[in-house]
Amino acid sequence: MAEVRANGVDIWYETVGSPGDPALLLVMGLGAQLIDWPAGFVEQLASRGFYVVLFDNRDSGLSSGFDEVGLPDVPGILAGDRSTVAYLLSDLAADAAGLLKELGIARAHVVGASMGGMVAQQLTLDHPEMVASLTSIMSTTGARGVGRPTDAAAAVLIRPPAADRAEAVANAVAGARVVGSPGYPAPQAELERRAAAKYDRGYRPQGTLRQYAAIIASPDRTPGLREVTAPTLVIHGADDPLIPVDGGEATAAAVPGAELLVLPGMGHDLPVQLWGQIVDAVVANARRA
Template identity: 45%
Template sequence: MPEATANGITIHYEDHGDPGDPPILLIMGFGAQLTLWPIELVEALVAKGFRVIRYDNRDVGLSQKFDGVKAPGMLKMVIMSKIGMTPSVPYTLADMADDGIGLMTALGIERAHIVGASMGGMIAQHVAARHADRALSLTSIFSTTGNPKLPAAKPEAIKALVKRPKSTEEDVLVAHGMHLSRTIGSPAYPADEERLRDRVRENVRRSFYPEGPTRHLSAIVADGDRRAMLKDVRLPTLVLHGEDDPLVPVEGGRDTAASIPGARLKTIPGWGHDLPLELVDEVADAIADHARGAMQDA
């Protein structure tokens, strides 16, 4: 299995397409393995003439775990954030952005189109702000700015995301994962039951590590409001968001686009917080067209 030492840790990755084609770095979100980027989307981007790299963030999937490193309690972090203090956390979203840049360096990639989903979009925003010289463009998918005044996630979405399964038996974990997918997924594009079950089971067998998301969440909370950082981003930016996202409401995407100078916003009715097969072609077209435009304008 391909692994690289990046930013001082071990990162598991997959590299698809012609190494000579323009690279796209896909950054996945909270507690999510690289497999949450549908292989159909990867293949569609490769067919459009791009080299596509997807990888497991630290603390998830097959990448390095931070066993035994404790995150502060959520209540403590929220209180500290509200009074303007930055809680001490195991690592930050900026650290995770450095992981992606380190992976690019390990693969000999000088610059790439950066595409992030959910928490991965937050990480991608840090790449755009802190490593602009390594990025060709930014695509932020169903992500947000950290603006505390934005609408919150629906209670059922939060509950499904943070609730621990009742046991570690495979069937229990699969049922838990399917419930999460159904709760935050696209109301207009529900996943086929059998395909969803098979996909969740494959992910459970690939890796089950519930401690990682706790540290991911602490990094998100500690990051706070990114709007001041985003106003200085000068990369060509595309924001994609579902109009029916129950986890990160569409206002998060609108705020992201409004915070980055010149950013373009594309919203899709019926799209939730997932990447359904029915939208693969539309999402791939949007990413590819944006990347080509960025290269032409460079």
Template identity: 40%
Template sequence: MFTVSDLNANKQCQEAIVNVNGIDIAYQLYGASDHPTLVLIHGLGAPLTAWPMAMVEQFVERGFQVLLFDNRDIGYSQQLEHLKIPNLAWLVVKSKLGLPINVPYKLEDMMRDTIALVDHLNIKNFHLIGASMGGMIAQLLAIHYPHRVKTLTSIMSTTGNKTLPKMSDEVKHIFSAKPDSNSEQDIVKFNVQKWRIIGSPDYPAREHYLNNYVKGLVRRGLYGKGTLRQMLAVMAGKNREKQLAEMNVPTLVLHGGADPLIRVACGEATAQSIRNATLKIYPGMGHDFPVELLPSIVSDISGHIQTHIKTKKDQCDESV
């Protein structure tokens, strides 16, 4: 097993901030450029450090190039402070009534950030892996750019159907709470509590690991207003089930059986909406990536990708 420093030493890590789609987006690119590219998109208020480095390492070891990036309004990417946040109470009322709401930006804008980044990096085709909100963005990419998305893996995500089961009351409470102060210590403490609540009951993270993981998120950049703007983009998202049903991108859906934030029924609905999608549910997994399950998750995703790479190659061979 090698580390980030090893990757950098081998010149296998490229890191920069670039202006794409009118936004400064920070990214890291691991692995060899002639290998199949995985584009990883994370979720609400999650910088690129939210992806466990062990997962990135294992993908690189399996022969993939891996692209990570900070979504707009998080991490080292641009904070869009010039975009005003509308009246939240009124937005919630309108959303519950099924009325259209005006938000600073939409998931489609974040989708365009992603495609602009891969264009900037001259990546023509890629395999998408999206977690939580990142899964929603990845679904939109597969819907609108099926000629470029070779495979889709949607993890702990949903279709945008507002009738699906909602988060637990405990999760709702922690997401509406705030740290005691703006000190790093209090922000880390608060986020450790949050990850404990949404995390995997059968695979509780060790205290030292979780503290270091959260510190990595905080030091990369967590911004309350940025996260709120992202949340509004999710709130304004439309039901994608009809579009997903018309899509023909090979899809793997992964979900934790004990996810209290985006319920397992949401993952099941995602798989049911997509033609020939494969669904795998991990019992006892919550809304996180438990260390114990990383080898299985990486293996499942890699197997899904390799199956469709082989299928495509066989089809090409038959046509010759």
């Protein structure tokens, strides 16, 4: 891992594969870190001929935080008051663009998951010359009323910060059980390992809340997505409770020529049993470019 200054933000990143191969940027989701991309999944992408770049978004992991801004007023934001919004998804997209520029990458295949899919979409809108192909996984367009979580999944999002490490790990495991893939349940020990690794590397619930504020304060991307010309793939779990499949369907419907891959049994995670199918689809979409 290494750190660069991009777009006024210190960004921690990692690369996997040969710098001589086409670049592929992985963008993670709400409150997630670069380690949330499963190592085996990343290695599969690199083995298929990509120079994979993954990073911590601002306010997560080891990248710059915005604690000095304070906490957003989520009810106020929903009511139309944006005065407590620290940044928008367009700023996160600018961070990603800045990272690529600092690494000397003029153009990359871009793959985003959840909020990362939103950032990937925004990057494609704001910097189309930098995006060779777009893959949006378990994400949505920002259109109001689309991709709304179930009550149980929404409760995971608004859970209060944990008092200590044990509570944080337990909460993360419980949340993963709620939003994870019912057709491919992860082993308990694996969920605990991931949760502990994330806590030990960077537990930043305030940053997660600011990222959430960026999501709800950012505009609907549907009009812009209608102008996208990069080959686009939308992947979604048929059983996703956090961003239901209508979010993916709306994304695919908005982008001309987009391909939609709906995976039965998949929820809001990347089960190991589906890595091969997902990687194959990403590779095929990249070849369209």
